[in-house]
Amino acid sequence: MLAAIAVTTAATAVPLGLTAAHAAWPTAERPGQAADGTNSRPAVIPALQEWTGGRGTHRISAASRVVTGGTGAKDLLPLARRITEEIAEITGVRLAAPRTITGAPRGGEILLRRDPGARHERGQERYEEEGYSLEVTEGTVTVTAPAYSGVYYGTRSLLQILLQDDERSRLPVGTAEDWPNYRLRGFMLDVGRRYFTPGFIRDYLGFMGWFKLNDLQLHLNDNEIHAPEGDWSRAYDAFRLRSEKPEWDGLAAEDGSYSRADWDSFEDTAARHAVQLTPEIDAPAHARSFVRFRPDLGLNGGNSDHLDLENPETTAFVKKVFDEFTPWFRSPEVHYGADEYTGAEELYRGFFNTMAEHLRSLGKHPRAWGSLTHMAGGAGGYDRDVTIHSWNNGWYGPQAAKADGYEIVNTNDSLLYIVPFADYYHGHGLDGRYLYGSWEPHVFPGNQSLQPGDPQLRGAMSAVWNDLVHATYTQQDVHGLVQKTFGILAQKMWSGAAAQMPYADFTTALRRAADGPGMTTIRPTLPEPDDLAFQVKATASSKTAGTSAAHATDGDPLTRWTSDRENGPWLAVDLGEPHEIARVSLDWSGDHGRAYDIEVSDDGRTWRTVVSRDDRDRPGRDELTFPATTVRHVRLKGREGKKIRYGLWSLQVLAAPDLARDKKITASSSETSGLVPENANDGDPTTRWASQYTDDQWLAVDLGGTHRVRRVVLDWEAAAGRDYDIQISADGTVWTTVVERRGRQEAGVDTVDFTEPRDAAHVRMKGLARQTDYGYSLWTFEVHA
The missing domain is CATH 2.60.120.260 (Galactose-binding domain-like)
Incomplete structure (x- = not known):
């Protein structure tokens, strides 16, 4: 042969x-160079705030060694040992054992160093708390930061640069100065409605650290949204913390809960990855677990998922819950829910204030979901020393919370909620293209946006809500929905638009970065297109x-x-x-x-x-x-x-390559601002374009040059075309029909083969008649040579 x-x-x-x-x-790909011949900024997610390029590269080899120095050098040895293992995982190269040093590093050494006095004019307080400097010479590499979190983040950047390098061994010579724009960069996981294993939680803490996210909020109790046939005793509920004290027998969920040892392992992992683990115990709504445990404390004689706040024993019971479990929590903050309650406003106000004060008495700062516009029409009489998650403009939008003096976290439902596989709240994952191009933590819908860097805006947090308690998806399926945009959210929370690369290039880097080293439970879900x-x-x-x-x-x-x-x-x-x-x-x-x-x-x-x-x-x-x-x-x-x-x-x-992928694409119309033409050729099968509700609509792609085209593949959403033409053009103005489709009655994939290859610079789907009363909607539009 x-x-x-x-x-x-x-x-x-x-x-x-x-x-x-x-x-x-x-x-082989080499580190990029700027016009003056110095090294251009390396690809890191989230992008480095500042980069001063030098010339040449530093190469990692078996002779390299991670060393620690500066304040608390011995305290950094566990991190040095871990990054030694991570370099081996990323590169396949086993380095010499770490050690502490005094003075400057020697050739081949990677120095991790704490300097509490390090400062940066632009980074200011954010630099002091989480910033770092990464200095690369041909001989040595030095990570310097005022605090442990900055040293840790510097090692994440170093590892990502190695992973993005074609040979996984070279770092471009230069100096990075890096810090976050916002204090809180978070993710919330609803474990109340669906159990996630301890291994998954620990992996997610590492996954967050990999992208420099710093707050994992675990929503620890919740229940089915609606009672089956009005009977709440048949509704699913779960409380996920398991006390060993007999008085709490029966409160923890039988299908999965976390022991004190589990929680300690979460806290230890969070500390290693510079993440705050914020627990949320939700009351007085979403409280079916408490009502099941104490039916006498529920509204409507216990046939409810709401607590009866008129009963004086109710608030005392909730205090007792926090008394029992707060000693588990190392976080300086605890979230106590406090949203979507339908009982009397004056009782709700008393609960809101009493629980905020009680958490402070336990040494914790309280956080809560914003509900004050809906519940009370304003914050009069409400405790202001609470961090408010603004999750819905109608319940309590950011402008109202700002006017009332609250510290705010952007957790807006229409932009940042995932309800896995539901037909609402981004059931197939967040809109990555929109987030990358148009969102930052100060952005809210409905003309409610704040100013960038507003001092009352602490940051942002995306969320997964497992509303569909009887659906059969897995925790890995949830990861698949989250992973697509996790790095994008991290980018916008850390350094905003500093990535300075097209969306397609960023997603390529995101696939390369994957989940980070050390994962034991989660698996990558982002294949190369x-x-x-x-x-x-x-x-x-x-x-x-x-x-x-x-x-x-x-x-x-x-x-x-x-x-x-x-x-x-x-x-x-x-x-x-x-x-x-x-x-x-x-x-x-x-x-x-x-x-x-x-x-x-x-x-x-x-x-x-x-x-x-x-x-x-x-x-x-x-x-x-x-x-x-x-x-x-x-x-x-x-x-x-x-x-x-x-x-x-x-x-x-x-x-065979899709010639239309990420090329310039236009349409006669878009149904909404989120259903844009770019969704049809972005390589993501969960995003779609949809037109206005008329027959005469079209979608056209500019191939960027003339190609010999022989096939077009359309993946129709339910709003599919019945009659349409596939047309080609040399200039995007004069069109020639090459294939006619008539009488199509189904959605799904339509592979349109030409009778013979045709030269084309532009290809168009020209709609003539729809199958439904809606417009035309395509998940994908591909063109093949």
Whole structure:
């Protein structure tokens, strides 16, 4: 078979039937350079506030060592040991054991250093509490910060720079000064309506630290929104903390709860990752667990999820709950809910004030959901020493809370709530494109936005509410909804628009950053666009301890497959069914191949070579292209002619490229400001474009040049087209119809193949008649060469 392949030149991949002159292999990615020749700002999520580029790079090697110095140098040794392990996880390089030093670092050393006196003119208080300096020279790396959190965040930036580097070993010479714009950068998880395992909670604390988010609020009790047939005894409820004292037997949920040991493990993990773990125990509404435990304290004779605040024992009971569990909490703050109560306002006011004072008596600052506009029409008579989460403008918007003097957290429901798989509140994840382009923590809907950096605005927090208590989704499914925009939210909370890169480039960096090191429970959910091998079955000729063939396709940039030392190592993937493919992307570890083939097969037994590589001389990414072919099985096969070890961070099998992806796209109209044309070609199958409610609507993409087009793929939402044309144009003005669709009665995917390829610079769906009374709505619009 090899005899039929064109002869390859050094470091060149050649598809079958092409000569070496037709196939170009780009050199390995190098740190970017500014116009003056200095290193441009490295990609970090969230983006660095300031960067002064130098020249050259610092290379991590087995001779490198993490050392600690400055104030409390010994206290930083656990972090030094952890980053040593994390560098090994990211790069595959095992560094020397950490140690403390006095004075300046020596060549090859990475110094972690606390300097309580460090200051920054722009960063000011935020720099003192969480900021850091990252200084890279060709010989050494130094992270300096006034506080532990800043040192920790500096190590996250260092690790991300390594992970974004093509060879996972180089840091650009230069100095970063970095700090957050806002004090609170948070995420709330409703564990009351759905149990999440302790491993998931601990992983999320690390996930938050990876992106420099600093407040995880756990909503610890809640219940089904509506009682089945009006009977609250049949409604699901849960309280997730489990006391060992007999007097509390029966309060904790039977389907999952957290012991004191679990909570201590959360607190320990939070401290390591510079995250505040904020508990929320919700009352007097959302309190069915308490009413189940003490029916005499519920409204309507206990047939309610509201507490009866007219009963003097009720507030005493809630105080007792906080007395029992507050000693578990190391956070200086506790959230006590206090929203959506339908009882008497004067009783609610008494509860609001009494509980705020009680939490302060326990040494905690109180936080609560904003409800004062709806409940009372204002804050007259209400305790002002409470941090208010402004979650809904009607219940208590930011302008009203600001006028009343409250400290505010933006947790706006229409922008920041996810209710997994519901048909409301972003059931399939937040709108990443909108958040990236238009949102920051001061932004609220309905003309309620505050000024950037308003001193009463503490920050922002997205939230997951598990309203659908009987749905069958998993905690990993929830992670899939959150992961898409977690880094985007972190970017906007930390340094705002400082990323200074197009949305598509940012999401590429976000996929590369993944979840961060040390994860044990959560798994990546963001495949490369068009990657058909994401989490499919993989097999290999052999593997070494701690690695697996599956690691090459799991989407995690921190796991890898490594073979034994052998002749012709191979790794194969089964795509599950035939797919048209045109590219394979390899991300080599230090054990990279030198000469290898990409083979394909219909049955997994008989293989044919589609492209070869000769004399590769470095690790990193290698994308090989070849004429499109439809196959089910793909294999990497070594042919060095001697025993060699192969190591891959990933193997991706990529469909023929979508020419429309992230190109300029326009439409005749958009139903709302959130259903824009860009949603149809952003590579996200959960975002969509929708038109106004008339027949004569269109969606057109500018391909950025003339291409030989042979197929258009449309994924229709329920508001689908019945009659429409697929048109092409050279200039975007004069259109030619190439395919007519008539009488279509279903939604879903419509693959439109041309009778013959056509040259086009613009492609359009021209609607003629709709299937429904709504407009036209497309999840995706793809164009293929």
